[in-house]
Amino acid sequence: MIRNVLIKNDKGITLAEVFFAIAICALTLMVLFSNIIIQKNFQKSIKDNTDISREGQIGIDHMARIMRFAVPATITTTGTTAIEFQVPAGNINYITSDTWVKYSYNSTNHTLSYIVNSKSGSPSSNVIVRNVNAFSVSWDGSVYINIEMVVSQGAAPWIRYFPLETRVRVLN
Numbered sequence: 001m002i003r004n005v006l007i008k009n010d011k012g013i014t015l016a017e018v019f020f021a022i023a024i025c026a027l028t029l030m031v032l033f034s035n036i037i038i039q040k041n042f043q044k045s046i047k048d049n050t051d052i053s054r055e056g057q058i059g060i061d062h063m064a065r066i067m068r069f070a071v072p073a074t075i076t077t078t079g080t081t082a083i084e085f086q087v088p089a090g091n092i093n094y095i096t097s098d099t100w101v102k103y104s105y106n107s108t109n110h111t112l113s114y115i116v117n118s119k120s121g122s123p124s125s126n127v128i129v130r131n132v133n134a135f136s137v138s139w140d141g142s143v144y145i146n147i148e149m150v151v152s153q154g155a156a157p158w159i160r161y162f163p164l165e166t167r168v169r170v171l172n
Helices: 002-009 015-067
Strands: 076-078 082-087 099-106 111-118 124-130 132-139 144-153 160-169
Touching: 015 082, 015 111, 015 124, 015 144, 015 160, 076 132, 082 132, 099 132, 111 132
Parallel strands: none
Antiparallel strands: 076 082, 082 099, 099 111, 111 124, 132 144, 144 160
């Protein structure tokens, strides 16, 4: 008898219960999707930071690889933003004749570029690093060239700076 009474009084789910269940599901989905969006933005930010830092490091490595073979008597600096030197043929695979190399920082365009001028052809200029906020190169006059560079990512007021530096020992 009690069983029959329970079945007869069960009228199903009320409209308030349905709305409450939908509200809980909506809140759960909202939290879930907002976390996904936050993680995606964070991952993009980390990738951008890594890319700009890597580009700066590749530029410094490029400079160090070539500067290592500079003829010490030919090394000249223009202030702290440019350095020029001669690389003799045979030290680097793609340099087949005595070549003059110049690295210079352009503070207007925030770029670091190099110019290669060999006896056999016309000078060629290439940008090796973009987003350079500061650049300094110094030659101690005998053995070492110091390179310091700061690359940046983002726009004001959320600019992130990445300082990079190296010291190159001239082999010649």
